Amino acid sequence: MDSLRPLVKPPERSRRGVRQVPWLLALPGVAALVAFHLVPVGFGAYYAFTSWNGLTHASWVGLQNFRDIVDDATARGALLHTLELAGSFVALANGIGLALALGLNRALKTRHLLRSLFFAPVALSPLAIGFLWSWIFAYQGALNRLLGSIGLSSLERAWLGDPSTALWTILVVMVWQFSGLAMVLYLAGLQGISDDVYEATLVDGASPWFRFRKVVLPLLAPALTVSATITLIIGMRAFDQVKALTNGGPVAATETLSTQIYSQTFALGRFGYGSAFALLLAALLAVAALTQLALLRRNEARL
């Protein structure tokens, strides 16, 4: 088709500026990129090294904010909880999502209905979902009532009020809401596997494990990369669920980087200190995402 172009092209079309789409059309979009991303990210990173209160002139304090984070148990906890939560969330959501995708990929008569069902919570407000689950985990709530009714009263506890369980209630809610997202990403990947190949392995009498390892998994590698990245971003930014379920408590056992950014900056007015948390989150997310991408891409090549 390219070779035909000179024949049908009238001479004036080759003049500069006539064929090219001018940058002017992209101006609002590029302005948004500069004004809402590049410039504020730069300023945010700068404020992380100041004691700014959001009103007066920001004064440089070097690494003081980061030293304060290291010295403060609540801040250290927020960092640790974010990593624990994001790590477990990525593993569980992807494991369950993959199992759902494989189970619901073919044969089942109810597969379309079940897929919609598992995917539906993804479209809903994480905050509203958090409030819904906060009653399930409440002391007088559904979980304890269920345990009592099946004779396991000894396991009843204040799930949200106990520092040893509170963080894991947030994990359960996030996994319940977002495993369906991993599922649809893996289902999209599975569509690339041709029925012929799949049937051939059935006829050959290949073991299910062999079939999964050699036929299914290699084709799922791109889906795995995308799903792991999206769930990582969701996990690292956890905020809504924490606000609804525990509000960071009990005794700061569920504070995350996002809840600290919110409370330090917008509740306490410590804009510099809050920016340090935000920079920490950005750096962690960048490192984690790039490491994960590098590992997954290497495996993609090897599989």
Place this chain on the structure above:
Amino acid sequence: MAAARYTRATLVRELGFVAVAAIFCVPFYLLVAIALETTAQADTTPLAFPRPPHFGNFSTAWRTGGQFGLGHALQSSLIITVSSVAGLIVLGSLCAYTIARRKSRLSDVVYILFVLAIILPFQLAIIPLFVELRHLGLVGNYAGMIVLNIGLLMPLTVFLYTGFIRALPRDYEEAARVDGARLLRTYARIVFPLLRPITGTAAVLLAVIVWNEFFVALIFLAGSRYQTLPVALYTFAGDYTARWNLVFAGVAIAIAPLLGFFVFAQRELIRGFTAGVKG
């Protein structure tokens, strides 16, 4: 997909998945049941479905929830979501069209910057943005929230459109340009209609994100008359701690619009999320 054989093992698997799905749905049952209970029922027999159902919680949540009523918040959410998504579609598609059609080092660099901006957490940008927009009088009103949404979600929009436009043949628009049609006219009449599939996908994905957004809306709109549903629900649940029947009515009001939307737009939403798998 070829029909795989339906064996006894398949039946067992089917029943297993149906059982898992039933357990998965228990939170939805609890939501409906408790939202329809009186306070006394919610305290004593919350798990039993109320007979007769009590609708009073919904009117309380609708009229008074979160200071100005969840009904009012629903209206704010609609105005903010529709305006933000419309702005994103118009400006984002134009920007992506330019990036996709200009073959140059510069357009590649701009595209990569957009993709990077998707991954970078908005939490870092939001602090200077809050201060700047407060200076400009754009905190606590519709205009500020809409401008902010358009700015923050522009990278995702441009990413979705650019991938689609790159795969789109240039023949139609070039034919139109030969006829001397002006650029914006070509775009509006020829190119934009061809983008309908990705416009549907992007609009649905962006609408879900804007509608559910809580962190930014809490910072910019909390306490104002323009607060969105999640912010109003947060206030409402704080005002009625442990009044679960009322809180659940609020949760139901917050969830219902998107559950209905989901039924019609599920395919587009899946396509939006899977754009990266195929691209």
